[in-house]
Amino acid sequence: GDSVTQMEGPVTLSEEAFLTINCTYTATGYPSLFWYVQYPGEGLQLLLKATKADDKGSNKGFEATYRKETTSFHLEKGSVQVSDSAVYFCALAGAGSYQLTFGKGTKLSVIP
């Protein structure tokens, strides 16, 4: 079945540091890929998405590129802020499916 593997956390960075959170997936066909963010005490929010190979999703300074050859969708940001502290979830929706499969989440803490 479909699965998502993302790097273990927690990740602690200083403000303005470069962020990478790795995500790889296993799925048949051509899934859509997502990053969701969960701020403390809140529900998940869609951060960005990509629906086909080589697509780049971007939002709020975050980027992720759909790499079919490496089955990856790594999340990056060039300069993190304290307000980016949250839990980040990589997810996929298999071709023809409306169900999302989530990774286990990576907690990011950004310190001033």
Added chain:
Amino acid sequence: DTAVSQTPKYLVTQMGNDKSIKCEQNLGHDTMYWYKQDSKKFLKIMFSYNNKELIINETVPNRFSPKSPDKAHLNLHINSLELGDSAVYFCASSSGDREKLLFGSGTQLSVL
């Protein structure tokens, strides 16, 4: 405000009790979901309802029963609560477009 709203936000109860969590969406979405997030932030789908019909029923104990009086509501009833049921439960909805999954803010259930 258009949103997915769930109540209560916090629920503390004794083992063996029966409790319910309510969820409502005013977005006109056709599909609603319940997810469980454990203490390690792992998010797993429990149920999905499309136009009042159960279309996904992951392997969860039958003590958990979703009830959908109409397509705007999907309530979660839990009987004979156990310590292991302690988690955050998220309601979500979508229009059938998997790219537009919206989450409620969660209900933190603590079973003592």
